Structures are given as structure tokens and as C-alpha cells.
Amino acid sequence: MTYLVKPVGHVESSLRSLDDAPRQGDEGAPTAWLVLDAAVAPALEAIGVGDELVVLTWLHEAQRDQLRVHPRGDLSRPVVGVFATRAPSRPNPIGLHTVRVLAIDGSRVQVADLEAIDGTPLVDIKPALGPLDSR
């Protein structure tokens, strides 16, 4: 059994290639836009400036047959299973990014500290659930 991911939009960013991208959003990632397809714009309703979101992306340049990696690509560190790392190359290369909303313009959402590169497909957006969140 397999399942089909239909992207709901894409990332618009100044990061053009994986070589430019930091490994995590809090390691110097830029402000970027989540550009939602017009058809799914109603799904954004009630999201506001200042909200903390978890953005799921499809890391479309990742390899899917890699099961063990050097953590953070550091060859001096011993190889471990990809599920013990945040390496983009993994069987189902879904990226998880915690970001804060800076602005909303129709079906475009500006967020801080997103390490995904320009053109990365958007899979899902969820509210972060932290101790500060009211459910």
C-alpha cells in the first residue's frame, strides 16, 4: 500500500540550493514565504501573525534509499540510522520546520527561519503544540 502526497503549495526563498541551506531553521535560515495554492487557501483561516507553526515539506532533492548516514554529514562521526537523525535523505523525505508567522497576504504566509530551499513543495501546515499553546 502506498499513498499519494499532493503538494498544497511551495516555498519561496532566497535559498537557491542545498549548499546554501543551513541544517536547521535556527542556524541562520532566512525569512521565506509559504505560497499556498489558491484552492487550499481556506485551510489557512484563523492563522495569524505571531503564530508558531510546524511546516511539513517534501524534500524533493533527497535520496530515498539511504538508511544509515554520518550525522550532519560529518565524516568524523560514526554512521547511525537515518531515523536517529534529521538528515534529509530518508525513505520518505518529509521535512519538519518550526516557524513563526511574520505576515499573511492572501494565500501567502511569510515566516521566519525556514531552511527549506526555493521551490520546496509544501505538504502540510499545523499549529505547534507547546506548553504555551492553548488547545
Place this chain on the structure above:
Amino acid sequence: MTYLVKPVGHVESSLRSLDDAPRQGDEGAPTAWLVLDAAVAPALEAIGVGDELVVLTWLHEAQRDQLRVHPRGDLSRPVVGVFATRAPSRPNPIGLHTVRVLAIDGSRVQVADLEAIDGTPLVDIKPALGPLDSR
């Protein structure tokens, strides 16, 4: 452009139906097993008891055409966009579950507080990245 999710295993749980399942893992969810396919077992290497993981699942009983919902299914609350909620029904129904590892037995990982029902496909496993994590 669409992408194919190939599950890496499934959840084994005493939760048999959505009616039994709590809405979040910390709302009374049981201990459960992540049963990985033997082929991907090497991807678990270096995961240990006590680790905090983020488990991604495919919520296979969810509807995908729902863009606005009552939060937590509560009809007394105004309808909002699904991206402002953790509702399972959404365009790409991927579940996010933060769990702690209780035991590991080959390609089976026992975890606390998982609200996914028995048979839910596993998409990915990542280490949680919190202030307590060493990267």
C-alpha cells in the same frame, strides 16, 4: 507533481478505532509498538531507550477534501482552516506524534503515549529537537 509515500512499517496498538483514540498523545493515549519493516531496520540504529522521537504517520482513515473544520470536532466552536488545527482530515493527512522510547526489540520500538490506532502506517521517525537535545 505528486510524491509517493511508501510506509516503513505500522503501529501496533490496543486502540482499534478512531472512537477510542484521544486527540493528542498526552491525553490518555496508550503504550504502543512501532513495527518497522525488516528492510528498513538499519535506519533505527543508534535509537535508544529514553529517546524522544517525532513519529510521522499516514492517517489512513482521514478525509482529504476537508479545508475547514470545527476545532477538536466541537460544534460550538467556530469553523477554522484545517491548517490552524491538528484535525486528522486535511489535504495530506500526516500525523505528528512526539513519543518516548520504552523498549527496543529488533525492528520493533515500544513507545509511550501514542494516539494512532492499530494498523496506522508509519511514514518517518525523527529525533525530537528540543533544548535538551544535543545535536
